[in-house]
Amino acid sequence: MNLNQLLKPNKICIVGASERTGFGGDTCRNILTYMDPSRVFFVNPKRDTVFGIKAYPDMASIPGSFDLVVICTPAHTVEGLLREAAAKGAHGAVVYASGYKEIGTPEGLAAQQSLVRLCNELDIALMGPNCAGFVNYIDRVYPFAFLSEERDRRGSIGFVSQSGQLCLSLMDSPDIRFSYSISSGNCAVTEMEDYISFLVDDEDTKVVAVYLEGVRNPTKLADALRRAALKRKPIVILKAGRSEKGGRLAASHTGSLAGADRIFDALFAKFGVIRVNDLEELRYTAQLFSVLPKLPACPTFASMNLSGGETGICADVGELCGIVYPDFAPETLQKLRDLLPGYASPANPLDMTATLSYDTEGYAAALRAVMGDPNVGMVVAGYTLLQKIADPAIEYMAAAMEIVSRDPDCKPMAMLPFVGNTRNAEYSAKLEACGVAMLPPPCYGLRILRYLADFVAYDPSQYDLSLAIPDRPHTGKRYALNEHAGKQFVATFGIPVPQEDIACSSEQAVDIAERVGYPVVMKIDSPDILHKSDCGCVQLDLKHPEAVAKAYDRILQNAQTHHPDAQIGGVLVQHMVPWGTEMILGVSSDPSFGPAVLVGLGGVFVEIFKDTALALAPLSREEARQMIDRLKGSVLLKGYRGNAPLDTEALIDALLSVSQLATEHKDALLELDLNPLFVYEKGVCSADAVVVTDAPLS
């Protein structure tokens, strides 16, 4: 779908143009104060003019063609109007009307399906229905249903929102500037993935900001995220549904599938997408990327403040947010000692005391001293810029920042206030113009810098940026391999499993035991007996042929006594592998994004502390390594309490094997569980394997 006629139209037609309050009137007001009138046609059969501009009785009467129709009239009029518009060459449409899928009735759903069919037939990229429209600030197009106080906000943030209200709130925020601002509505035709894709490719958009409730086309989304990752264009997403209640809401609100929230975290981690918690974070994170002339070369910060109290807050909240303040190099410390009064004790975060705040040259020299430090990626000046300036310090500081910003090797700068305020517009604009990003107070501001740090630290070459998105939906059926077959299956992908085989007689059992090596474990092979130990159908630590033969008979007898109707495949005879550090490796398949690979340590680690890491297949070796490093329990692998380190490379091999298996069987595989997989000083071994598919494995 080509979005150019929708989002970058040359001429547009407003149907339902009006002077009254409401969609039609407010759209006309927006357009007339913002757009070149020669690019706009109004249609209203009841009026000759609207706000002094000629109104046509219908689209057919308009001379020549147009690209986009904006329909301000109710739902029942929409389809006829789309046909009229198509006849005039339009391939874009904005539909404000509600009454479609969002009302949750069969009629609403049918209306939406009919609309989709029609747009496909007419090749129309339709925004909505049930949307507020969009603004293209680059080409000055303003088909938007609500009035804003301040319309002229051309900038470089491309914003798309599945909520009209949040779209409006962001558009009315002070100081924020956009390339595009899009209220997507129901996404019946043009989907969130289409808008994101457009903004990723758009040259006027420096950062893509998204409010997302759900995804309909995972492949298209993944393609857009991949392109963004490779060209290092930041995408900032507020994704609803982190909580259980929020997830239910997001699913019901636009009728799109919210999906398991952890899967989105995994998706975003793979592609370096920044996930934020609320609209305020979305706003300031996007603004940070849009204002900074370049990104920090390394994800570390110097914090410079005018008082000890402020410096302490930067230290404490910085640690909460995971901000790295590197120690200053000795030369930096010496330069600062020369600049600051004797009682100051230079460190990072830095309490400059108030002395330099009334001294442009001195403040500039301190900025340069800190920027010259090789460990520092970015400078954060702590200062509460109030709306009404009471203290003249900002005059000197702003002048210093402006001077330093012209240095060819100037590092990125931001200003962090300690209480929230609409900032003094004059200084705010002046500072942003020389590339200084304005942040909100510390708990927001330093978390936003952490997002920046994560983005800077992300390296797309460390990730496998393909996804194993299933080609077909799940069948709804479940097939489980038996234990032996499961282990044989995972073994074909290179995952070590115990030597074992199924015996159908006590002689066979002894033969297998001799072959796999003593001691052995024996257990009944039956899909009908679940708690095998409880009924004497598991025998451990058998060390010689007589014990094996006797165990064979005992197991069969116990099975027949306790489960007379059970189907018996034989008795599994397995070399008893030594105990190692217990890990869990697993796969669960997400219907949208395919198999997700999970790793964790067994026992209390997973059960009590939920200490697991999840990533979408396929994994690169580096991704697998990062998953393991993310586990708090990974210290157990690295030589815990004087023990020798365990074989992390073999564990990574096993994770990659799981990833490969899951990728190859992305359509059929529902679940895989290797639990426990033992990790040794040398090698690993999976003591069990549960494999569940939705179709028999070929």
Added chain:
Amino acid sequence: MNLNQLLKPNKICIVGASERTGFGGDTCRNILTYMDPSRVFFVNPKRDTVFGIKAYPDMASIPGSFDLVVICTPAHTVEGLLREAAAKGAHGAVVYASGYKEIGTPEGLAAQQSLVRLCNELDIALMGPNCAGFVNYIDRVYPFAFLSEERDRRGSIGFVSQSGQLCLSLMDSPDIRFSYSISSGNCAVTEMEDYISFLVDDEDTKVVAVYLEGVRNPTKLADALRRAALKRKPIVILKAGRSEKGGRLAASHTGSLAGADRIFDALFAKFGVIRVNDLEELRYTAQLFSVLPKLPACPTFASMNLSGGETGICADVGELCGIVYPDFAPETLQKLRDLLPGYASPANPLDMTATLSYDTEGYAAALRAVMGDPNVGMVVAGYTLLQKIADPAIEYMAAAMEIVSRDPDCKPMAMLPFVGNTRNAEYSAKLEACGVAMLPPPCYGLRILRYLADFVAYDPSQYDLSLAIPDRPHTGKRYALNEHAGKQFVATFGIPVPQEDIACSSEQAVDIAERVGYPVVMKIDSPDILHKSDCGCVQLDLKHPEAVAKAYDRILQNAQTHHPDAQIGGVLVQHMVPWGTEMILGVSSDPSFGPAVLVGLGGVFVEIFKDTALALAPLSREEARQMIDRLKGSVLLKGYRGNAPLDTEALIDALLSVSQLATEHKDALLELDLNPLFVYEKGVCSADAVVVTDAPLS
């Protein structure tokens, strides 16, 4: 120390009164725009008048007496001026000058010590030195060194700050209103504890807000916190030093002892003090308590929003912050269904859709429906009140809130915006006047509501509000009891330990074994042999007299072979207790606040997950229970994986015994470690006890 002449003076004298920019001039400007001039005397030997007011050449020339002297002149003039002021009856002084302890030189320290001596001699309550002064908004006293844009801010927040800069930032924040605002400076004479104590007792102060770097008088602080807890007056503290870097800074900045940060968490938890992360949280938490006409009866919230996107943010961020949104009762749901359009699906958080936002009666009815729900403690209306009103919805909503606020059973209300803005002053004032608290955006706003919820849930009767503050400083020496003596010592406080005794011959060893019961463990008793197992000085699981006799000889022989010079007390013969769930109980003594009791599960719980709970002695039974409940690992005690539940009551008894022991020995005890203490289905047993004191135990 009586702070009334300092903080509530009738007449005040400004020394160094001036018309120039600087302390003297700005103080005069502040005072002349705010205070009744008949209460003020100016002193300046070089001028006849200052801003048209008579200036006296010295204090002696002033007719009559005054209560407070405000010294705007440099450090070297201060002591002489204090003597002059004392001669005029002043018992309060504000000293702005720096050059004291904060500059870190011996001269600075000596100057401060001399100042303290003089104030004690003259009975003067001195604020500072190195402070910015204070404002008493109740009695209109404004001896403050910096200009503010808006001075008339009488309200009910009593604020004291150890940082002048943070004091100023908070005073310049929009909308906040104070009873007192105090920049304490170096706290050489009047200490933070004195100010906090004053504000706790002050009838005009509804909530106490504090920026705290360190504590000098723990007993006085604890007394003030206890009084506040018992009268349920909220104290909100921004305490520097949560991070290691922040802790070092706070200690260096005002030269006060920052103390172990976790001890402050424990202190605040005991007294129900709210600890916030930054100045923005301090501001809005204090403002919330000052605006709400009453506190919620229960710590639960109803969230009402105009769109699905906003509702999702409230759900997601609410969960991150630990906000409880109870499900609405069936009657509430029915009332909401009657009020909202058919496609709305009422739930908490509630997406009201935009329909009622232009309908005062409808919005009021929805508010009342939600307030009528017995599970709801407080209502949070999500709405972004912009500085420039673009949408008239707020008119209807504010009117509805005002109407509902007059209901006798109205529950507390707050308004939560989704982007940060200086809010429209008119509506903001209107809403606050009818008791609706204005919050910052969700990541701040919902965490602040969580602080409120915690305050509401806190019940002082569940805590032992005394503290075991040491009567003397630690001696700096360390005495460790041997294992047997340690266990005997803790046993006298009722903590179960294994039956054991020390044998000095193999016959004695056998006697003891017979008495304590087989199997036994034997180990060398020597302060000089640390790793007893490594040299064969521990023998386990000895089951009969011959084994015990042989083990005795072997242990002694191994000790003599490997440690020929070691002092040997004999061989400890101990009944080998069965293995149980391993806990760690410990005490470490804080020099300021006394013994802190720690509990955690052993092994990876404490080592990897730092899953421990800490509380200051003495503990109430409920405090001990809460400590255990706070542990993630406490699920292991409650019947994990089908096991029988363990004896939590016996564990609580052990914690209370530890608390009692620590309280009785608060002066001498440095450390206590019961590791492991085994917990069984019935009872507990401490398998070891390390007791370290700074003086021999009597």
